[in-house]
Structure formats: C-alpha cells, structure tokens
Amino acid sequence: SIPERVDQISGRLRRGESLCRLDREVYRRRNVVERCFNRLKQNKALATRYDKRARHYKALVTLACLRLWLPN
Template identity: 95%
Template sequence: MYRLDREAHRRRNVVERCFNKLKQNKALATRYDKRARHYKALVTLACLRLWLPNRHCGHAPAPPPGVPAPPPGQRS
C-alpha cells in the first residue's frame, strides 16, 4: 500500500494545470515553430499571458482608482 503525500500531490497538480493551460495555445501544443529560439519565445509569451492579469492582455489598461470606467465599446 502506498502512502499519499498530499503536499507533493498538490504541487504536482499545480504544475499539471499550468501545462494544460499552456497547451491551449495550438502553436505551442503542436510545436509549430521549427527554430528553438522561436519556440522558446512562444513559450515565454504564453507564460506571460498566464502570469499577467487578463485586463492587461490586449485590452486598454484599467482606470486609476476613483475614476469610473468608460462604458463597453467606448474608447477613452
């Protein structure tokens, strides 16, 4: 009978979920780029997209505190 190391399982689960999120990028999952440096750059960009908050990935930055946000569809 094996003993379950809950902490090791928790860390392994975090890593597996991270890889699954990275694999959602089709070019990353299929290794579309032939050059290693291009693939490394793609991995770096995919990791940054996971690390940065969603509102800063291709969208306008959030307004400063106390300033109301413009309505959807209207640019400031």
C-alpha cells in the same frame, strides 16, 4: 490501479502506516505544475510546435507564460 495483496495491507497496518500512501503536499505541488502545462497546451501553436527553431519556440513559451501570469 492494481489492487494490493491483503498481506501487504495488513503488514502496513501493523507497522502503524496509513492505508493511503499519498503524500498530500507533493500531490498539491504536482497538481499545480500539471494544471500550468494544461493551460499552456491550450495554445495551439505551442501544443503542435509549429516553429522549427528552438529560439522561436522558447519565445512562444515565454509569451504563453506571460499571458497566464499577467492580469487580463
């Protein structure tokens, strides 16, 4: 990441803001979505999109989601 200038950091501290601008709740929700996509992409046919028709691809996405959510 790009380092911040010293005057920006000191200005934020003077205003009472924290050094970390990360919103933890947003990060947690984003992380869940990213992990879900990573798990879905483990399905090779889904990751490379072998199907030409949209409805077939949508059906494959649905099946992959069901495989994630249903117990083994």
